[in-house]
Amino acid sequence: MVEQDFILEVDAIHTFIGQFHILEGVTVQVRCNSITVLLGRNGAGKTTTLKSILGLTPPRIGRVLFDGRELQGKRAYDIAAMGIGFVPEHRAIFRNLSVAENLRIAERKKGDLERKAEFIFGLFPDLKRLYKLPGNHLSGGQQQMLAVARALVADNKLLLIDEPSEGLAPILIEQMMEAIRELSATTTVLLVEQNFLMASRLAQYYYIIDDGKSVHQGEMADLIHDEALVHQYLGASVRVEVGASSGRGGGK
Amino acid sequence: MKIKAFWRENNTLLSVALILLALSIFGLFSMGLEPFVRTTLSGFTLSALYFMVAAGLTLVFGLMDVLNFSQGSMLMIGAYAGWQFYTNPTFLFGLAPLVFALMAGLTMMAVLHPLVSKWRIPEQWQSRLRALLLVLAVVIGVLAVAGVDFRGLASTAMVATMVAGNPLAEATLQEPLASFWIRPLLLFLSGALIALAQARPGDSTVVVYKDQSRRSGMIVAGLLALVIVATLVRESGPLAVLTTNGNLRFVLALIVGTLVGAGLGAVIETTLISPLYVRPLYQVIITMGLAFVISELIQLLWDPLPYAMSRPPAFSQPGKAENIWAFFQGGNTTVDILGVTFPSYRLFIIALGVLMFVGLTLVLKYTRLGMIIRAGVQDREMVEALGINVKRVFTLVFALGTGLAALGGIGAAPFVPVEPVMGDRYLMQGFITVVIGGMGSTTGAAVGALLLGLARAFGDYLALKFSLSPAISEASTVIIMAIVLLARPAGLLGRRE
Ligand SMILES: Nc1ncnc2c1ncn2[C@@H]1O[C@H](COP(=O)(O)OP(=O)(O)OP(=O)(O)O)[C@@H](O)[C@H]1O
Ligand SMILES: [Mg+2]
Numbered sequence: 228m229v230e231q232d233f234i235l236e237v238d239a240i241h242t243f244i245g246q247f248h249i250l251e252g253v254t255v256q257v258r259c260n261s262i263t264v265l266l267g268r269n270g271a272g273k274t275t276t277l278k279s280i281l282g283l284t285p286p287r288i289g290r291v292l293f294d295g296r297e298l299q300g301k302r303a304y305d306i307a308a309m310g311i312g313f314v315p316e317h318r319a320i321f322r323n324l325s326v327a328e329n330l331r332i333a334e335r336k337k338g339d340l341e342r343k344a345e346f347i348f349g350l351f352p353d354l355k356r357l358y359k360l361p362g363n364h365l366s367g368g369q370q371q372m373l374a375v376a377r378a379l380v381a382d383n384k385l386l387l388i389d390e391p392s393e394g395l396a397p398i399l400i401e402q403m404m405e406a407i408r409e410l411s412a413t414t415t416v417l418l419v420e421q422n423f424l425m426a427s428r429l430a431q432y433y434y435i436i437d438d439g440k441s442v443h444q445g446e447m448a449d450l451i452h453d454e455a456l457v458h459q460y461l462g463a464s465v466r467v468e469v470g471a472s473s474g475r476g477g478g479k
Numbered sequence: 480m481k482i483k484a485f486w487r488e489n490n491t492l493l494s495v496a497l498i499l500l501a502l503s504i505f506g507l508f509s510m511g512l513e514p515f516v517r518t519t520l521s522g523f524t525l526s527a528l529y530f531m532v533a534a535g536l537t538l539v540f541g542l543m544d545v546l547n548f549s550q551g552s553m554l555m556i557g558a559y560a561g562w563q564f565y566t567n568p569t570f571l572f573g574l575a576p577l578v579f580a581l582m583a584g585l586t587m588m589a590v591l592h593p594l595v596s597k598w599r600i601p602e603q604w605q606s607r608l609r610a611l612l613l614v615l616a617v618v619i620g621v622l623a624v625a626g627v628d629f630r631g632l633a634s635t636a637m638v639a640t641m642v643a644g645n646p647l648a649e650a651t652l653q654e655p656l657a658s659f660w661i662r663p664l665l666l667f668l669s670g671a672l673i674a675l676a677q678a679r680p681g682d683s684t685v686v687v688y689k690d691q692s693r694r695s696g697m698i699v700a701g702l703l704a705l706v707i708v709a710t711l712v713r714e715s716g717p718l719a720v721l722t723t724n725g726n727l728r729f730v731l732a733l734i735v736g737t738l739v740g741a742g743l744g745a746v747i748e749t750t751l752i753s754p755l756y757v758r759p760l761y762q763v764i765i766t767m768g769l770a771f772v773i774s775e776l777i778q779l780l781w782d783p784l785p786y787a788m789s790r791p792p793a794f795s796q797p798g799k800a801e802n803i804w805a806f807f808q809g810g811n812t813t814v815d816i817l818g819v820t821f822p823s824y825r826l827f828i829i830a831l832g833v834l835m836f837v838g839l840t841l842v843l844k845y846t847r848l849g850m851i852i853r854a855g856v857q858d859r860e861m862v863e864a865l866g867i868n869v870k871r872v873f874t875l876v877f878a879l880g881t882g883l884a885a886l887g888g889i890g891a892a893p894f895v896p897v898e899p900v901m902g903d904r905y906l907m908q909g910f911i912t913v914v915i916g917g918m919g920s921t922t923g924a925a926v927g928a929l930l931l932g933l934a935r936a937f938g939d940y941l942a943l944k945f946s947l948s949p950a951i952s953e954a955s956t957v958i959i960m961a962i963v964l965l966a967r968p969a970g971l972l973g974r975r976e
Binding site for chain 2: 283300307321331
């Protein structure tokens with residue numbers, strides 16, 4: 228018996244949306260109990276990679292293995308039910324549902340929410356206070372927290388989190404990072420993050436996607452010092468932040 | 480502060496309520512109590528009917544962006560099915576085994592899928608094979624029903640209404656089992672051949688869903704069991720139904736009509752609508768075509784005549800009840816409300832409409848299905864990403880919508896003529912209702928129905944009083960729609976985006 232290293236293996240997938248060839252060979256491997264981050268410019272195909280894994284935009288070529296099982300030909304709801312939680316970009320909570328319902332709807336077994344409530348409210352104490360409010364009354368940061376919390380209700384082995392820091396105030400980014408680090412103690416996380424500072428402090432492994440292709444991968448610790456690479460694929464803007472990050476605080 | 484917030488949240492509803500209140504005070508004093516109450520009650524009756532059509536339309540549009548032009552036909556089918564069940568069950572009992580057999584055959588699609596996708600067939604032969612299979616299926620299907628006296632089975636009710644005392648006297652006999660048994664078998668085969676063609680033998684690019692085939696296998700088994708049961712009770716069933724108590728029979732008719740509508744809805748969604756979610760325009764055209772086909776089929780079976788279904792005994796005892804409580808004991812045809820003699824059955828329709836609205840609202844608000852529907856209206860993809868089979872929810876909601884319309888149809892049958900044009904009539908009103916209320920909103924549909932029904936009733940009253948053309952009341956609904964759309968382009972409670 229070989230110890231299973233990777234919970235998720237994405238092997239050279241090609242994804243089409245309509246007639247557009249969006250992903251042209253993306254390979255990602257996610258180690259159990261790690262945080263892996265997908266990096267890349269706007270429009271590189273990070274979100275599409277997450278959606279391809281989930282089967283929302285099924286890849287036409289290549290294969291995806293989750294937990295040792297082939298995902299080809301499975302539908303999105305079956306894939307999710309195998310134990311993948313999804314936190315979409317742009318804080319896509321259900322605005323016309325209350326906070327409670329947003330969490331309740333994510334249950335896969337009866338009582339999921341009751342079992343996880345303590346854990347979830349431990350991470351995001353605000354949500355407890357807002358429990359009865361409709362989703363559209365929440366502030367942007369609260370919505371983002373709810374989106375993450377929703378993915379925690381069911382027993383998920385893997386969380387796909389798409390840009391959790393998008394549009395958050397610095398103090399909230401800090402809080403969100405803390406929460407992700409804490410929840411990564413029990414699950415594996417595949418993160419998409421534009422905020423390089425946050426990505427570099429959280430993740431142990433990185434993959435860079437450019438123009439629909441995987442172009443680089445490795446350990447986060449090495450990437451931080453490789454300014455040329457960062458500059459080439461992630462643009463000049465992040466260089467300043469790299470300089471600001473004086474060492475790796477992530478990992479476990 | 481509280482009041483201000485409340486007003487902001489509900490200003491549309493409150494404004495409508497205020498306008499209605501002002502109008503009714505004005506109406507009450509200018510018309511006098513008796514005509515006012517009578518007209519209002521008539522309006523409520525119409526509102527209830529409009530709501531029953533509109534509820535399904537708005538639910539289905541809100542969740543899956545499908546405009547179902549056959550929704551009116553579902554009301555009509557409910558009316559015909561319920562009416563037939565109530566006065567002439569031979570038709571439904573004779574048809575049931577055939578329908579179930581065909582459905583079982585069609586459901587074989589997902590079962591056959593994994594088997595045939597691996598067949599080695601040259602590309603150019605695949606499409607020819609499919610065409611051949613379809614032709615074969617049609618031939619077998621025609622053979623299967625050749626010689627069935629559908630019109631004979633259907634027509635008993637016409638006779639039955641004439642010999643009202645004893646509908647059994649004229650009941651058409653079912654074909655004997657000895658020659659009938661082959662028909663469901665052939666229809667199953669015909670359905671299975673269509674399914675085989677749909678499964679695209681040899682086409683390895685089609686994605687095969689394994690657990691889907693397992694589920695379909697179970698459905699096929701269930702349907703086949705139904706075929707057997709339906710075949711066995713075919714001859715004895717109608718008698719048993721007709722000899723039951725009239726009220727019970729009416730309740731059964733309500734259930735049967737609803738189930739027929741819901742079942743048909745489920746079949747329509749899975750076969751015609753769901754392959755076309757990427758081509759919404761085709762969905763519209765297909766449901767329109769369906770409405771046309773249904774109305775033609777009905778004319779073929781029952782002639783384009785209007786039929787009157789008799790009211791169940793609970794609403795047909797002669798005399799007038801002094802008040803509602805007296806009616807509950809006496810089951811009179813009419814009842815006295817605030818000095819107005821009003822047909823009691825219409826009160827039943829109003830109650831049915833209100834019940835439907837309350838039930839639907841409760842389901843949407845408090846059940847898991849309701850939660851999923853509300854979430855799906857906003858973001859289907861995310862609902863799916865939570866591990867919920869949205870496609871199945873679609874089928875369920877579509878069936879719920881058509882079932883509600885069918886329930887409305889059988890409910891309406893005892894007091895409106897049952898005729899082939901009722902589908903189009905109610906479809907039109909249903910659409911106007913939904914547009915007024917706002918696409919996707921159930922409460923909106925209820926408010927829209929209320930406005931439309933009252934406008935129709937008061938329009939008719941005015942037309943009669945001032946001897947104007949009755950077209951004025953029909954025009955009033957469109958005028959209301961225009962006014963509402965000018966003030967609120969998305970409808971009263973529509974999503975403002
Ligand atoms: N529905 C669609 N139709 C056509 N093209 C699409 C569609 N969705 C995404 N794309 C294209 O696919 C590419 C990748 O998009 P994707 O959303 O995966 O990028 P991303 O890396 O997540 O970008 P961002 O950082 O801006 O979120 C983009 O060029 C985008 O324009
Ligand atoms: Mg993105």
